[in-house]
Amino acid sequence: MRTMTRKLFSKILCAAIILSLVSAPAIPSGRAELKAKTPTLKKKNITVNVGKKKTISIKNKSSKYKFSFLSKNKKIASVTAKGVVKGIKSGKTTVVVKQTEKKTKKKKTLGKVKVTVKKIDGKLIIAQSPTPAPVQTSPSPVPPNPTATPEPTPCVDIDFKNGDISMFTTEGEGVKIELSGDGYDDNACLKATGRGTGNNWFGCGMALNLSNYIQPGKLYSIVCYVKCDKDATITVRSRNSGSGGFSFPSQVGNTLDVKAGIWTEFNSVYASPDVVNKGLKIYWDASSTADLYIDSIVIKETKGIDSTFKDTFSEIFGNIGTCNTYTQMRENKQFTTSLYNSVTMENEMKPQYILNNAKVSYDVPDGYVVPESYKDNLYLEFNFNDIDNVIKTAYEYGLRVRFHVLVWHSQTQSFFFRQGYNEERAYVTSSVMDGRLEYYITNIMKHIYETEHGKDVVYAWDVVNEYFHNYDKGNKSKWNEVYYPSEKSESDRTKKPVYAKTAFTVAHKVLEQYGLQDSVSLFYNDYNTYEVADDIIEMINYINEDGKVCDGVGMQSHLDVKYPTPDKIASTIDKFTKEGYEIQITELDVTDYDNSGKQESYYADLIKMFVTKKKAGADITGITFWGLCDSNSWRWDGKPLLFSALFCPKEAFYKVIEVAKSVWE
Numbered sequence: 001m002r003t004m005t006r007k008l009f010s011k012i013l014c015a016a017i018i019l020s021l022v023s024a025p026a027i028p029s030g031r032a033e034l035k036a037k038t039p040t041l042k043k044k045n046i047t048v049n050v051g052k053k054k055t056i057s058i059k060n061k062s063s064k065y066k067f068s069f070l071s072k073n074k075k076i077a078s079v080t081a082k083g084v085v086k087g088i089k090s091g092k093t094t095v096v097v098k099q100t101e102k103k104t105k106k107k108k109t110l111g112k113v114k115v116t117v118k119k120i121d122g123k124l125i126i127a128q129s130p131t132p133a134p135v136q137t138s139p140s141p142v143p144p145n146p147t148a149t150p151e152p153t154p155c156v157d158i159d160f161k162n163g164d165i166s167m168f169t170t171e172g173e174g175v176k177i178e179l180s181g182d183g184y185d186d187n188a189c190l191k192a193t194g195r196g197t198g199n200n201w202f203g204c205g206m207a208l209n210l211s212n213y214i215q216p217g218k219l220y221s222i223v224c225y226v227k228c229d230k231d232a233t234i235t236v237r238s239r240n241s242g243s244g245g246f247s248f249p250s251q252v253g254n255t256l257d258v259k260a261g262i263w264t265e266f267n268s269v270y271a272s273p274d275v276v277n278k279g280l281k282i283y284w285d286a287s288s289t290a291d292l293y294i295d296s297i298v299i300k301e302t303k304g305i306d307s308t309f310k311d312t313f314s315e316i317f318g319n320i321g322t323c324n325t326y327t328q329m330r331e332n333k334q335f336t337t338s339l340y341n342s343v344t345m346e347n348e349m350k351p352q353y354i355l356n357n358a359k360v361s362y363d364v365p366d367g368y369v370v371p372e373s374y375k376d377n378l379y380l381e382f383n384f385n386d387i388d389n390v391i392k393t394a395y396e397y398g399l400r401v402r403f404h405v406l407v408w409h410s411q412t413q414s415f416f417f418r419q420g421y422n423e424e425r426a427y428v429t430s431s432v433m434d435g436r437l438e439y440y441i442t443n444i445m446k447h448i449y450e451t452e453h454g455k456d457v458v459y460a461w462d463v464v465n466e467y468f469h470n471y472d473k474g475n476k477s478k479w480n481e482v483y484y485p486s487e488k489s490e491s492d493r494t495k496k497p498v499y500a501k502t503a504f505t506v507a508h509k510v511l512e513q514y515g516l517q518d519s520v521s522l523f524y525n526d527y528n529t530y531e532v533a534d535d536i537i538e539m540i541n542y543i544n545e546d547g548k549v550c551d552g553v554g555m556q557s558h559l560d561v562k563y564p565t566p567d568k569i570a571s572t573i574d575k576f577t578k579e580g581y582e583i584q585i586t587e588l589d590v591t592d593y594d595n596s597g598k599q600e601s602y603y604a605d606l607i608k609m610f611v612t613k614k615k616a617g618a619d620i621t622g623i624t625f626w627g628l629c630d631s632n633s634w635r636w637d638g639k640p641l642l643f644s645a646l647f648c649p650k651e652a653f654y655k656v657i658e659v660a661k662s663v664w665e
Contacts, residue, residue: 039065039099041111048077048087049118056083056095056113065099067110072096077115087117090651155213155220156299160188171207171283172199180293184225184263189295197289203237203249205292207283210238213299216276219334221302222252225263230290233257236266240331241279250331251631252282254645263295269302269647271334304647305338312657314341316611316664319400319459319622323587326390329397332628335646337397342459344402344586344624346634348386352411354444357383360421367450368443374435378421382440384447395453402586402624403448405462405525406441407503409470409477416440417478430498433482437499438506445510455516460584460622462525462554463507464500467539468493468532495535496542500524508549521582521621525554530564530572537579552582552619558626558635559606560591561598566609577618585610587626591638600652603642607656611663 042057056079058067069079073093079085085095097110158167163179168190170177180191192205214220226234234256237249253268273280286292313320321342329336329343336343347353358380364370365381394401415423417433428436445461448454470477471490480487483499504522511517524540526532536553543550553576557569576583590606592599614620627633629643642653 039067039110041097041113043113044111045114045116046085047116047118048085050087050090053084053086056085056097058083058097058110064102066102068098068100070096070098071115077117085113085115089654090117092116152301154298154300156208156297158297159183159186160190160295161186163188165190167208167212169207169209169281170205171281171285172196172204175199175204175206177206182293184227184295189293192284192292195286195289195292203283203285204289205284205286206294207281208297209279209281210272210299211276211278211280214272214276214280216272217274217333218272219302219304220270220272220299221267222270222282222297222299223265223267224297225295226256226258226266226284227263227293227295228258228260228286228288228290230260230288231258232290232292233287234264234266234292235285235287236268236282237285238270238282239279240273240275240277249283251645254648260290263293268645269304270299271304271332271646273331274333275330304334305649307338309339309653309657310341312660312664313623316614316660317620317622319402319584319624321400321402321622321624322628323624323626324628326386326393328628328632329390329393332646333397335628337399340399342400342402342622342624343394344404345386345390347411348390349403350405350411351408351416352413353386354382354384355380355413355416367447369439369446371435371438371442373431373438375432376421376435380421380439382443382447387444387448388451391448391451391454391457394457399457400459401457402584402622403458403461404586405465406444406507407437407463407479407500408465409479410466410472412478414478417482427478427482427485430483433499434502437502441503441506442510445507449510449514449516455514458520460521460523461507462586463503463522463550465525466527467497467500467524468526468535469528495538497539500539501543504543504549505546521551521584522549523552523554523582523584523586524550525556525586527556527558527587529553529555530568533572533575537575540581541579552576552584554584554586556587557585558587558589559602560593560638561596561602562594566602566605569606570609570613573613573618573620577613581619583618583620584622584624585620586622586624588623589626589633589635589638589640591635591640593638599639600650600655603652604655604659608659608663611660615664 037060039058039060039062042059046054046056048054056069067083069081069083071077071079071093075088076091076093077085077087079095093115095113095115097113098107099110100107160179160183165177165179168177172195174194174196175192176194177190177192180189181187183189190206195204222236228234236252238252239249252270253266256264256266258264284292284294310320319342320340321344322336322340323344323346324336325346326348360378360380362378364379368379390401415421416436417427419425419428448458470480476487479499480493483497484494487493507522508517511520524536526536529536540550573583590599590602610620610623625641627641629645629648630636630639630641631645633640642656643649
């Protein structure tokens with residue numbers, strides 16, 4: 001065959017190329033289209049504040065699929081059809097994300113997102129330390145909002161990069177501190193070694209003197225990172241010792257469980273005392289003797305707890321209170337005054353304190369009243385130092401005071417019942433004791449109501465305490481030894497104690513002298529009142545048979561989630577209400593020794609019952625929680641209060657506010 005001409009060859013080649021283009025598959029526009037990527041969750045953990053929203057993000061989202069979202073606990077967080085999560089109340093829940101292929105209707109679970117909801121409500125700050133976890137690198141900072149309130153400048157910002165540890169001292173015998181290269185986010189931190197078990201009762205580690213950095217009576221956030229080389233529980237404590245003095249340390253924030261070798265964030269709120277001594281310090285301690293590390297310490301001013309709790313309960317009951325020692329009262333002004341309008345002294349107004357160092361003389365102390373019933377030729381001058389300090393401070397802080405207590409078988413020195421005020425001698429007769437009782441009550445009440453601001457703050461008195469539980473460890477009460485010497489056992493005890501009637505009669509007489517009988521209440525106070533309600537009613541009606549001198553009952557409420565039920569307490573309130581008694585819940589705490597998780601619901605049911613009874617007509621005029629927080633409660637091991645530590649509210653705290661409002665409104 002002859003060779004084709006060049007023109008003919010070109011035509012054939014062009015036709016072949018066109019044919020190949022028509023019959024060949026399309027060339028992909030990019031490598032990503034070769035194989036579609038599977039949709040996945042961007043994050044499997046998100047945190048959102050109460051009332052705020054966050055959207056669950058899906059990578060490689062495709063129009064081929066429809067996505068649905070389901071919250072496992074809608075009381076904690078809700079979620080929309082578009083994956084927008086809204087925080088409802090603090091807690092944890094899970095959002096299940098599912099995808100459906102539109103064409104085939106095939107469904108599958110894409111994944112689960114763990115949602116943590118935190119409460120930051122106005123001025124209300126949760127200062128709880130988080131569950132320990134490996135520390136992640138910090139996200140990129142969010143650009144500042146030009147209209148937002150500027151963040152306070154830290155008064156302490158220490159990362160040890162400059163190698164200076166001179167501002168720290170050791171806490172505990174044998175402890176040494178040194179710079180370490182194993183820092184949280186760099187090669188510098190502070191390390192404490194030589195920590196021994198013998199030091200753990202007051203701290204064993206490193207300490208920072210705060211007097212150089214903070215101001216009195218203010219709130220500060222304390223954030224730092226901590227680590228041990230063994231599993232441990234780390235506690236931060238504060239002590240405000242003066243020149244040559246000592247104050248018992250108080251816990252700052254919650255304790256923090258840490259895993260060996262893992263840096264964990266500690267975050268809490270600290271209230272500086274009204275008087276900052278040169279010895280004010282915070283220090284770090286751990287439950288094991290492991291080496292202890294701290295890094296990246298930032299301390300700056302912050303806000304505390306708003307008045308919602310106090311406003312809610314004072315509107316309903318009038319008085320909402322706590323118990324304090326005087327030292328706690330002075331050192332925790334910010335915390336106490338934010339939450340309460342009433343305070344009961346845990347010890348300072350008990351006979352043991354008033355009779356402590358009391359002077360015995362043949363001369364009547366200046367200003368004292370000697371009643372006609374007084375038969376002794378010796379006179380006691382009482383110790384009013386603590387009482388005077390409490391009255392002055394309570395007035396300054398805007399707190400009212402429940403006086404606790406005048407007549408009690410416990411914490412009353414033996415000499416008060418003995419001849420010549422000598423504990424080595426025999427008991428006095430009942431007629432002599434009548435005079436002493438009247439002398440004691442009259443002069444205490446006279447002193448208070450003639451002291452500046454005494455009339456302003458002392459609004460209620462526990463006149464007699466725990467009569468129906470006065471056989472401590474089987475031992476007969478000293479009061480009954482005097483008045484009922486033939487009484488052989490608890491079963492012989494009268495339900496009409498004459499000295500209780502005398503005590504109320506004298507106290508009421510003093511109120512009349514000062515014109516306070518209509519504004520100050522006198523109570524019989526006891527625990528387990530639901531077990532002895534009928535006995536209490538018989539005694540109070542006996543006391544009031546010649547005229548009303550006892551206004552009602554202080555219902556101590558040292559409870560447990562197992563016993564008693566709120567219904568049992570409710571039936572007791574009904575009995576007292578039927579008799580026309582004023583009622584105060586005077587020593588409320590609820591233990592949960594088994595960690596059953598029922599404390600929140602128990603508190604909610606209890607408060608709901610109290611508010612319901614009040615709304616129905618029960619004359620409940622106050623609730624007093626017995627302690628500030630679990631860490632300083634006398635029943636600390638049962639974790640009985642609404643706060644685990646100062647400024648660290650539990651879920652029960654929010655729940656009782658919610659329940660009280662819903663019932664009252």
